[in-house]
Amino acid sequence: MRLFQAGELKLLKEVRERFRLDPEEKSVIVGIGDDAAVIAPHQKKIIVTTDMMNEGVHFDLDYTSPFHLGFKLVSVNVSDIMAMGGVARYLFLDLAFTPDADDDFFRNIYDGIEHALSLYGVRLLGGDLCSARNDTVLSATVIGEGEKIITRAGASAGDKIYITSSTGDSACGLEILKRLNKETKEIIRKTVGAMRCLARVDTGIEGQEPEEIGELAVNKGSEIIGISWRIAEPLLMRHLMPVARDSRDIVPHASSMLDVSDGLFIDLCRICDEGSTGATIYKDKIPLSAELRVASELLGLDAIHLAVSGGEDYELLFTSRDFPLDEYNRTHDIKVSCIGEITREERNIIDSLGGKKPLKAEGYQHFGPPG
Amino acid sequence: MRLFQAGELKLLKEVRERFRLDPEEKSVIVGIGDDAAVIAPHQKKIIVTTDMMNEGVHFDLDYTSPFHLGFKLVSVNVSDIMAMGGVARYLFLDLAFTPDADDDFFRNIYDGIEHALSLYGVRLLGGDLCSARNDTVLSATVIGEGEKIITRAGASAGDKIYITSSTGDSACGLEILKRLNKETKEIIRKTVGAMRCLARVDTGIEGQEPEEIGELAVNKGSEIIGISWRIAEPLLMRHLMPVARDSRDIVPHASSMLDVSDGLFIDLCRICDEGSTGATIYKDKIPLSAELRVASELLGLDAIHLAVSGGEDYELLFTSRDFPLDEYNRTHDIKVSCIGEITREERNIIDSLGGKKPLKAEGYQHFGPPG
Numbered sequence: 001m002r003l004f005q006a007g008e009l010k011l012l013k014e015v016r017e018r019f020r021l022d023p024e025e026k027s028v029i030v031g032i033g034d035d036a037a038v039i040a041p042h043q044k045k046i047i048v049t050t051d052m053m054n055e056g057v058h059f060d061l062d063y064t065s066p067f068h069l070g071f072k073l074v075s076v077n078v079s080d081i082m083a084m085g086g087v088a089r090y091l092f093l094d095l096a097f098t099p100d101a102d103d104d105f106f107r108n109i110y111d112g113i114e115h116a117l118s119l120y121g122v123r124l125l126g127g128d129l130c131s132a133r134n135d136t137v138l139s140a141t142v143i144g145e146g147e148k149i150i151t152r153a154g155a156s157a158g159d160k161i162y163i164t165s166s167t168g169d170s171a172c173g174l175e176i177l178k179r180l181n182k183e184t185k186e187i188i189r190k191t192v193g194a195m196r197c198l199a200r201v202d203t204g205i206e207g208q209e210p211e212e213i214g215e216l217a218v219n220k221g222s223e224i225i226g227i228s229w230r231i232a233e234p235l236l237m238r239h240l241m242p243v244a245r246d247s248r249d250i251v252p253h254a255s256s257m258l259d260v261s262d263g264l265f266i267d268l269c270r271i272c273d274e275g276s277t278g279a280t281i282y283k284d285k286i287p288l289s290a291e292l293r294v295a296s297e298l299l300g301l302d303a304i305h306l307a308v309s310g311g312e313d314y315e316l317l318f319t320s321r322d323f324p325l326d327e328y329n330r331t332h333d334i335k336v337s338c339i340g341e342i343t344r345e346e347r348n349i350i351d352s353l354g355g356k357k358p359l360k361a362e363g364y365q366h367f368g369p370p371g
Numbered sequence: 372m373r374l375f376q377a378g379e380l381k382l383l384k385e386v387r388e389r390f391r392l393d394p395e396e397k398s399v400i401v402g403i404g405d406d407a408a409v410i411a412p413h414q415k416k417i418i419v420t421t422d423m424m425n426e427g428v429h430f431d432l433d434y435t436s437p438f439h440l441g442f443k444l445v446s447v448n449v450s451d452i453m454a455m456g457g458v459a460r461y462l463f464l465d466l467a468f469t470p471d472a473d474d475d476f477f478r479n480i481y482d483g484i485e486h487a488l489s490l491y492g493v494r495l496l497g498g499d500l501c502s503a504r505n506d507t508v509l510s511a512t513v514i515g516e517g518e519k520i521i522t523r524a525g526a527s528a529g530d531k532i533y534i535t536s537s538t539g540d541s542a543c544g545l546e547i548l549k550r551l552n553k554e555t556k557e558i559i560r561k562t563v564g565a566m567r568c569l570a571r572v573d574t575g576i577e578g579q580e581p582e583e584i585g586e587l588a589v590n591k592g593s594e595i596i597g598i599s600w601r602i603a604e605p606l607l608m609r610h611l612m613p614v615a616r617d618s619r620d621i622v623p624h625a626s627s628m629l630d631v632s633d634g635l636f637i638d639l640c641r642i643c644d645e646g647s648t649g650a651t652i653y654k655d656k657i658p659l660s661a662e663l664r665v666a667s668e669l670l671g672l673d674a675i676h677l678a679v680s681g682g683e684d685y686e687l688l689f690t691s692r693d694f695p696l697d698e699y700n701r702t703h704d705i706k707v708s709c710i711g712e713i714t715r716e717e718r719n720i721i722d723s724l725g726g727k728k729p730l731k732a733e734g735y736q737h738f739g740p741p742g
Contacts, residue, residue: 029416034522035451035629036420036515045400046417049407050497050512052465056504080406094423094465094510126421133427134505139465141421141512144407151405258406 003101003131011106012129018110019117019124027089028125037125039090043145049080050142055098055135063177063185066105068240069138070112076261077142078120079244079314083259085251086146088120088244093127094139101136109138120244150247150318153274154256159319159342161279164245165334166287167264168303171310172295173239176232179219179299188236220299227298234291242314245334250318257318263309267317269347269361278343281359283351287337309362374472374502382477383500389481390488390495398460399496408496410461414516420451421513426469426506434548434556437476439611440509441483447632448513449491450615450685454630456622457517459491459615464498465510472507480509491615521618521689524645525627530690530713532650535616536705537658538635539674542681543666544610547603550590550670559607591670598669605662613685616705621689628689634680638688640718640732649714652730654722658708680733 003011012033021031030038053059053073074091081088093113097106117124122142177188215226247257256275260267264286272279288303296303319342329335347359374382383404392402401409424430424444445462452459464484468477488495493513548559586597618628627646631638635657643650659674667674690713700706718730 029520030455030522035454036418036457038416038418038455038517038520040416041412045409045411047407047409048461048463048497048512048514050463050465050499050510052467052499052501052508052510054467054501054503054508057467057502083406084401084409086407090419092419092421092512094421096423096425096428096508126419128421128423128510130423130425131428132425132506132508135503137423137425137467137503137508137510139421139423139499139508139510141419141463143419146409149400149409151401 001103002099003097003103003106006103008129015110015129018114021123025123028123032124032126037090037092039125039143041089041145043147045146045149047081047084047086047144047146047149048141049077050139051077051080052137052139054137060177061136061189062182063180063188064240065189066108067112070109071116071241072112073138073140074113074116074120074122074142075242075244076314077140078116078122079242079259079261081142081144082244082247083150083257083316084144084146085148085150085247085254085257086144087248088122088142088144090125090143091117091122092125092141092143094130094137095127096130096132096137098132098134098136148251150251150254150257151274152256152258152271155271155275155277155319155342156255157277157342157344159255159321160323160338161268161281161340161342162318162320162323162325162336162338163260163264163287164316164336166289166292166307167260167313167315168292168307168310169235169238169289170242170312170314171239171306172292172299172301173235173237174312175299175301176216176218176227176235176295177239180216181219184216218299225298227295231291231294234289235295239312242312244314245316247316249328249332250316250323250336253320253323254318255320257316260313260315260317262311263362264313264317265308265359266361268359271317271319272342272347275342278345278347279340279359280343280346281340281349283349285337285339287339372474373470374468374474374477377474379500386481386500389485392494396494399494403495403497408461408463410496410514412460412516414518416517416520418452418455418457418515418517418520419512420448421510422448422451423508423510425508431548432507432560433553434551434559435611436560437479438483441480442487442612443483444509444511445484445487445491445493445513446613446615447685448511449487449493450613450630450632452513452515453615453618454521454628454687455515455517456519456521456618456625456628457515458619459493459513459515461496461514462488462493463496463512463514465501465508466498467501467503467508469503469505469507519622521622521625521628522645523627523629523642526642526646526648526690526713527626528648528713528715530626530692531694531709532639532652532711532713533689533691533694533696533707533709534631534635534658535687535707537660537663537678538631538684538686539663539678539681540606540609540660541613541683541685542610542677543663543672544606544608545683546670546672547587547589547598547606547666548610551587552590555587589670596669598666602662602665605660606666610683613683615685616687618687620699620703621687621694621707624691624694625689626691628687631684631686631688633682634733635684635688636679636730637732639730642688642690643713643718646713649716649718650711650730651714651717652711652720654720656708656710658710
C-alpha cells in the first residue's frame with residue numbers, strides 16, 4: 001500500500017506505539033506525541049548532533065535497502081556523540097517520503113532504526129513525518145550525555161595518533177556498489193538488505209548468516225571482473241551499515257578525538273588545525289583490511305589512497321599520550337592502531353624508506369568544484 | 372556565484388564566523404565546528420523539538436523568499452518549545468541546497484535565521500550543510516528549557532478554552548499566494564521578502580515600512596479580482612513569516628497547551644483525545660481578523676472554515692481554569708480569546724442561535740488521500 005493512502009495520523013500512531021517508552025525510563029518526562037519531548041538528563045552536560053541523508057547525494061536506492069538506510073542514519077549520528085566522549089541517549093527523526101513510497105519501505109526504515117536503537121541503547125523521542133516531492137530525505141538529531149568531553153582541539157606535540165579498526169573499506173565498498181549492474185544492485189538491496197547480515201561481530205545483534213551469493217560481477221573499465229562474496233561483503237557492509245565505535249574505554253586517555261567521516265587525512269588536518277599542531281603519519285602503519293587489499297588490487301585502485309581520502313569510515317581518530325594500546329587490543333574486538341604522532345608544525349607522511357611527503361587534506365566535501 | 376563552486380568548507384567557515392558565540396555564554400561548552408555541540412543547561416528539564424520543511428511540499432520558491440524561509444524554519448520550531456511551556460535556547464540546522472542555488476540564496480536564508488534567532492534569543496550551535504538533488508530541504512532542531520511543562524494532556528471538564536490572536540489568516544494568505552500570476556509571485560518573493568516587512572509589532576524588529584504595492588490581482592475562478600495590499604499583506608505575512616507566540620505569562624495558568632499547526636479543530640481534538648474530554652466551542656467567539664473577513668468575502672471563501680481547519684497558524688491553544696483574560700489583554704499586544712470550554716464527553720459547536728453541531732477534527736495531514 002502507498003503511504004499516501006494511509007494518512008499521516010495512522011502512520012504516526014504506528015510509530016508511537018512501536019517505540020513506546022518503558023514507564024521506568026525516569027529521564028524522559030514527555031516522549032513521542034506532543035509538541036516537543038522533555039528530558040531530565042542524568043549528567044550535567046548534554047551533547048547534541050544532527051545529520052542529514054538525501055537520496056541521490058548520500059544514498060542510492062538502487063542498492064541501498066530501507067533497513068540499511070535506517071540503521072546508518074542512527075549510526076552516523078551516534079558516532080558523532082561517541083567521538084565527543086559521550087554516550088548516545090535520545091533520537092529525534094525528520095523523515096520525508098516520496099509519493100511512490102509504500103508501507104514496506106516505511107516499516108523497513110523503522111526496522112533498521114529499531115535495530116540501531118537497540119544496539120546503541122538509544123530511545124526515539126520524537127520527530128516529524130512528512131512528504132517529499134522527488135527524493136527521500138532523512139534527518140536525525142541525537143542527544144547524548146557525557147562528563148569528560150573530547151573535542152577536536154586538545155592535541156599537542158608529542159601525542160601519539162590512533163585510529164580504530166581500518167579506513168578505506170567503506171569507500172571501496174561504494175566503488176564496488178557503483179560498478180554493479182542493475183540486477184546485482186537489486187540483489188544487494190533485496191537480499192542482503194533484508195536483515196540477513198546482522199550476525200556480525202561488531203553489531204552484537206544475532207541474525208541469520210548471509211546467504212551464499214558467490215561471486216559479484218563488477219565493472220572495471222571495459223571488462224567485467226569477479227570479486228568473491230567473502231571479500232566483497234565486509235566492504236559493502238562497511239558502506240551500507242556502518243557501526244559507530246564505542247569510545248568509552250578510549251575517552252579517559254584521549255586528548256582530542258573525532259570520527260572519520262570525510263576522509264582520514266582531511267579529518268586529521270581538522271585536529272591539527274584546531275590544536276595548531278603538525279603531524280607525522282607513517283604510511284606503513286595505516287591499517288588496511290585484508291578485504292580492502294584484495295579488492296583494490298582486483299579493481300586497480302590504490303588501497304592507501306582509499307584509506308586516507310575515502311569517506312564514511314566512522315572510525316575514531318584520536319590523540320593520546322598514555323593510551324594503553326596492547327592492553328586495549330587484548331580486551332577489545334575492534335582493534336586500535338597507532339599511525340603517527342602530533343608535531344609542532346610540519347605535516348608529513350613518512351614512507352617505508354624514510355621518504356617524506358607533505359600531508360594534504362584529502363577527502364569529500366559537498367559543493368566542491370566538479371571533478 | 373553557485374554554491375557548488377564555493378566548497379563546503381568555505382561555506383561552513385562563513386556560518387561558523389557569522390554565528391560565533393559570545394564567550395560569556397557559559398551554558399555552551401562546545402559550539403559550532405566539532406562533531407557535536409555540548410551544552411550545560413540552566414534548568415533540569417530540557418525540551419526538544421524538530422521540524423522539516425521541503426520544497427514543493429511545505430513551501431514554493433516562486434513566492435517564498437529565502438529570508439522568509441529561514442525565519443519561518445526557526446519560528447515553527449520555537450513555537451513548539453513555547454507550546455510546551457519552555458523558552459527556546461539552541462538551534463541545530465540541517466540544510467540541503469540544490470545545484471542551482473547561489474550564494475545570495477544561501478546568505479538570505481541565514482539572514483532570516485539570524486533575525487529569528489535575535490528575536491527569540493536563540494543560539495545556532497551546529498548542524499549539517501549538504502547538497503540535494505532536486506529540492507531544497509531545511510530541517511531544524513530546537514532545544515529549550517522549562518520548569519513547568521504543559522503537555523496536550525491535562526485539560527479537564529470545566530476548563531475554559533483559549534486561543535491567542537486569530538486563526539485562518541495563514542491559510543487565507545496561502546490561498547492568495549497560490550492565486551497570483553507568476554510576475555506577482557516574483558514581486559512578493561523579491562520585494563516583500565527582502566527584509567522590508569520587518570517593521571511589524573509582533574516581531575519587535577525595527578525595519579523599513581513595506582513599499583506600497585497597491586492592489587494584488589488575484590485569480591478567482593474565471594475572473595481576476597483586486598485585493599488591496601493593506602488587506603493582503605498581513606495575511607501573506609502570517610503565512611510566509613509566522614511569529615511564535617510568547618507563552619511565558621500563559622504557562623502559570625495553563626492546564627494543557629499546543630500550538631495550532633494543522634488546524635484549530637484537529638488540534639483541539641488532540642487536546643480532547645489526550646485528556647479524554649469533550650469540548651464546546653462557541654462559533655461566534657472564534658476570533659477572525661478584519662483582513663480575513665474582507666479577503667475571504669472577496670475570494671468567495673468561508674472565513675470560519677479557514678479559521679477552524681486552515682493550517683500553519685502557530686497560535687497557542689490552551690485550557691485553563693483561572694486565566695486572567697482581561698488583565699492579560701490589557702497588558703499584551705497579542706490578545707487572547709476564550710472560545711469555549713472543556714466538557715466531559717461530547718464535542719460540539721454552538722452557533723449564535725444556540726444550534727448544536729458535532730465538532731470534527733478538520734485540518735491538514737501528510738500522506739492523506741488525494742482530495
